[in-house]
Amino acid sequence: MKVNWRGVYPAVTTQFKEDFSIDHHSNSKMLEQLIAEGVHGIIVCGTVGENCSLSAEEKREVMRQAVEVAAGRVPVLSGVAETTTALAAEYAKDAEEIGIDGLMVLPGMVYRSTEDEAIYHYQQVAAATKLPIMIYNNPITYGVDVSIEGMKVLSAIDNIVAVKEATEDTRRITELYREFGDRFIVFGGVDDIALESLMLGATGWISGLTNVFPQESVKIFNLASEGRYEEAREIWRWFLPLLRLDTIPTLVQCIKFAEQLAGRGSERVRGPRLPLKGEQRAYVEKLYQEAVENRPK
Template sequence: MKINWQGVFPAISTQFHDDGSINFASNATMLEALIDEGIDGIIALGTVGENASLSAEEKRAFIEHTVATVKGRITVIAGCTENTARAAAQYVNDLEPLGIDGIMLLPAVVYRGTDKEVLAHYQYVARSTRLPIMIYNNPVSYGVDIDLDMTAILAAEPNIVAIKESSTDTRRITELQSRFGDRFTIFCGVDDIALESMLLGATGWISGLTNVFPRESVALYQLARAGRIEEAREIYRWFMPLLRLDTIPTLVQCIKLAEQMLERGSENVRLPRLPLEGEERAYVERTVNTALSQRIDLSKFNLN
């Protein structure tokens, strides 16, 4: 199965009204802004999208609305976070007719499976759909590491085509390439090792802070891919305090507060998450305001 997934893919937030219902109009506005600012694709209903906080009906309605808004202008990949393989397969089957481009599949949540069980989960879902699938490997958050030997088994599934590598170990990117060549498209899934990952050959970046600063994210990606390392470092050094916000347990609240500060969305989240307060909130505000005061003029890089 051939895909062309590359570039900057924000893991978009799900916007909510004050009463907790989905704010579809705000999500459409956010998507239009991201597309205008040059992003290449999105992950809808990933961790930042609060997937597990939405009902089955809400998830399907959100994806349908997202696909209809995008109208094929960028790649749309849907996060799949379910408790069982059967529920994950049903969710994926429901999304197929909506025009989604692919699935980012997590291991079954709540129950931490053995390696054999994790493989069975991925195999079951992959064999239930024709959609291309991205493995989401995030042992830090989910306690499951889909290692090289497990990946070798999943390589036999033709529609498992990509990996979001979030182990935080940049050596894994080289190891994947050495063992599998170009069998998988590899995305960096950790914001604060983005430049390192791209220089090692990751062809995509799935990011939370890209929602807030998409132009800088796209510029960083383009400079890295062009081998313009010194210029990429300048953006990366400016970006790093912001990117750190994507690596802590309250990353969703951090990103949504930053979106609100730049009038790109609302900080509203669903329980059990709560908006940031006190020093946590002040830290995000200081970080964002410092970045804004030191924002780099991207025009000097002469990028398309």
């Protein structure tokens, strides 16, 4: 299966009204703005989209809306973050019917899988759909690493086409290419090592902070793709303090608060998450203001 996934794909937030119902109007406005500013694809219902805080029907509503807004202009992928393999397979079937372009599949939630169990989970989800699938490999957050040996097993499945590499070990990108060549599309999945990942051959970047500064994110990718690393580094060094917010437990609150500061959304999150307060809130505001004051021309 061949897909043309490359570039910067923001993992978009899910916007909520004051009563914490989904704000579909704000979601549409946010998606339109990101597409207009040049992002190459969209990820809905990821970690930043608070997947596990949404009901089953709400997730499907978010997917339908994103597909409708994108209208084929950019690929739209959905995170698959379910508690059981059966529910994940059902979600994949529904996503295909809705018209999503692909799936970013996480291991089963709550239960910390072994590698064999994670591989089984991915196999079953892939068997339930014809959609192209990206494996989300994030052992730091989800407690299981799909190793190179594990990826060998998954390489036998035609519709598993990509991996979001979030081990925080950039050596894994080289290992994937050494072992598999171009068998898998490789996306960098950690904001604060995205440039290094692109330099090592990753063809895409799934990002949280792109929601706040999409134009700079796209420019970093484009410059790196052209081998113009010195120019990319200038923007990268400006961006790095904010990008580090993607690697901490409160990343969702940090990104949403930065979106609010930028006039691009609301900081509302669903419990058990709570909005930032105190020193951490002040720190994020300080980083944002410094970024705006020193924004590259």
